[in-house]
Structures are given as structure tokens and as C-alpha cells.
Amino acid sequence: MSAFDIAVVGAGPAGIAAACRAAENGARVVVIDDNPAPGGQIWRGEKSEPWIERFKRSGAVLERDTAVDERVRQRGAKLILATGARELFLPFPGWTLPGVTGVGGLQALIKSGLAVKGMRVVIAGSGPLLLAAASLARSKGAVVRLVAEQAPGGRVTGFAGALWRHPGKALQGAELILTLIGVRYDAGCFVEEACGEGQVEHVRVRRGERAWEEKCDLLAVGFGLVPNTELAALLGCDLDSGFVRTGDWQQTSVPGVYAAGELTGIGGVEKSLVEGEIAGLAAAGREADAERLFSRRASWKRFAARLQSAFALEPVLKKLAREDTCVCRCEDVPLSELKGRASWREAKLQTRCGMGSCQGRICGAATREILGWGADSVRPPAFPTKVRNLIESKSS
């Protein structure tokens, strides 16, 4: 017998919405997250977020600082997976230099106390996250030298037009752009190399035939998000093009297991929220209430599809790594050792690529993009509990 009716993994928007709707309908709910505070990638540590307030009143129990593996199945009669996403990194010369971080990585570091006042920052890669990071860095006094969006200007403008159909988003976008006045936002260009002695000092930016240098103290670079599907895969849930496959009620292929948020498709906070609500209601036996949210979900899924096509990656980005560019950062495996391998599995056995301490979380997604290795051959295990305990015990 489980002590809980429903166990939710992940306390981001999707997990919190699921927990609220289920607990408010009388279900006994536990939410488990590996971070010290609820909120997921977007609200981490933000005390004023209404959904977090609602969550605290809902009666659901939060278990923080806890990474779970497949044994979580025993924690609740039903399970809702809301494990979210991480950033996609594509290797390029100099990307291992200290001072080169992710775009979400820079946001996370700033939110956890990194002082960027007066620092020269270049933000590059793709997607709306670039603007969010630029806005945050600037509000904290950074000198944002350039925001380099890889997608061509036409596609980005088309997307901005499409935002009108999603009023909430349009407002967010407008606010962001306002705070950014004075920041250079260039579409159709990308960072092809980061250079410096011991840390990044300047980057080379390219647009077509033209390349130029930008001096900087920090380079934040990110190419979108990759879903955290490891736990779902361990539990035996079917994947579809790298995402967890779900039905109308957000149910997966495994009976009693639901999935909501970025791991079913990258689409931002509103899609995560509405999917979470549907999963929570359905798991609590409130199908009729869940059904009323279907049209809202459909609308955010259309938004997600627009997002994906507007910021689809240009092929040139997958060819930036040179023969000697490090691809697997844990084991220092260069591209030259990986070319010609048939699969992720073979590369792991022959080169130790993906065998290091990140367990292929960074290079697995990267090699899938740049070498075209199949999504299904990339199935790193969830972190073994032992290692996690070791590392995590400090932060509680």
C-alpha cells in the first residue's frame, strides 16, 4: 500500500499545477523534486508566484532535495511525471572555456547570486530564452553587448506576429523587449568560436560571409531545450521522437503513469501548466473537469509548434565543431574520435564518450544533433541514488 494516492515527480509549473488540482480534489499527493525550492526552471526561488502560493495551501506534501529513480513507482498509487527539460548545447571551438555558460545557465547563476554588474555579456543561440536571459542580465547591471539569434530575421518576425494569437505571451514579449531597449538583437547570426587565455575574452560572430569579434567576460549560449525523459524511459513509457507519448488524459503507455510539461514537447510555461492541470484532474478521477481544459491545451500546443518552427536550428550550427573540438566534456573526447562510429553505444564502448559524471546528459543530446545518432540509442540512466545523495546532502 502506498501512503499517497498520487506521487508527482518535479515541482516545476507542470508538477505544481498537477499537484494543486489533484490535492484540491481530495487526493493525497506528494511532490518530489531534486532542488532545494519548488518552482522548476522558471520560478526557482520566486516567492511571489501565485501558483506556488496555491500549492502551499493545496495540502500536497513537498519532498525537496530528493532525486528519484524508477522505485518512485511505489510512492503513489498513481504517478505523474513532470521532470521538465534541460538546455541543448552544441559543441563549437572554445565552448569548454570557463566563462562560457548556458543561456538558462546564466539565468540560474544570476538567480543564485552571481553578480554581473558591469560585466560584458554576449548571449547567443536560439529561442525566446535568449531574450529572457538578456533582460535579466541587464536588469542586474550587465552590459549586454549582443544577443545573437541563429534563426533568420524573417522567421523571428513571423513568430512575433503569431504571438498576437496568444495575448499573455505577447505581453511578456513586449515587456521583455522594452527592458531590452538599447541592446543589440541580431537575428541570423551565431557565435562560431570563443577565444581567450584560461577564460573567454572574446567571441567570433558570423552572419553569412561576414565575421566579426565581440569582446566579453561571459558568453551565454544555448540552442533550445531537451526533455528529461530518462525516468520515463526507465519506467518503460513509450517515447515518440524523443518525447514521452501521452494521450488525452496525459496518460503514458504505462497504466497509472501520467506525464505533463516539457517532457511531452517543448512549449513553455503555459503548456506545462495546462497539461499539469489535466494530468492532476484525470489522476484524481475528475475527467469531466479535465476535459474542459482540452481547448486551452490545444491552443498552447499550436503555440509550441510555432515556436519549434520559428527557432528550428540552421544546419551550419551542427558543423561548428572542428576535429579537435571537445564533444564529451567529462571524458575529453574530441569530434575526431567520434566520427565514423555507428552509434552512441559504440562510441561509449570505444571512446568513453558519455561515460563520465554527467552520464551523457550533455554530449548525448549534442551527438544526436551533430552526428545524427538515433534518439532511441540515447537513454542514459537516471542518476544513481548513491551519487546523488553524496552530492546533494550539502544543499539541504
Place this chain on the structure above:
Amino acid sequence: MPERIRIIVDGRELHVDRGVTVAAAMMNAGIRAFRQSVSGEARGPLCGMGVCMECRVTINREPHCRSCQTLCEDGMEVQTR
């Protein structure tokens, strides 16, 4: 005003606000090289969210702690290698 606490990184004393992670505190002190890779390159935080392991340091003699996921505590001792 947040409480000021003290941590020691490679023998050097840093005064930081409570609530700041070890990674942020180290970067604020100008430290960029957090660890050495297997071939000896300097590395520092990449993902900021506990995934990449590039920010690993030794904290209170325990090796391989992710500094981006660890909050500073008064008297904490950190080593980069």
C-alpha cells in the same frame, strides 16, 4: 540586508551573503577555473542547474560536490583541486 557569512576557497577568505551558491560566490571572487578536466583543461560552470558536473569542487573535504547546487554556509571550506 542578508546576513554576511564567510567561506574559504583554496585558503582564501570570501565574505558572501547567505543564500548565495558556492558557484556564484566563487565567480564573484573572480575564480573561473573550478576543476581540471581529464586532459588538464580548466573548466567552470556551464548549466547552472546541476546537470553538467563542470562546477565540481571539494567542499568540507567531500570531493565532487556541485557548487551550483550548494548554498554557502558559514565556515565552509572549498578546494578547486
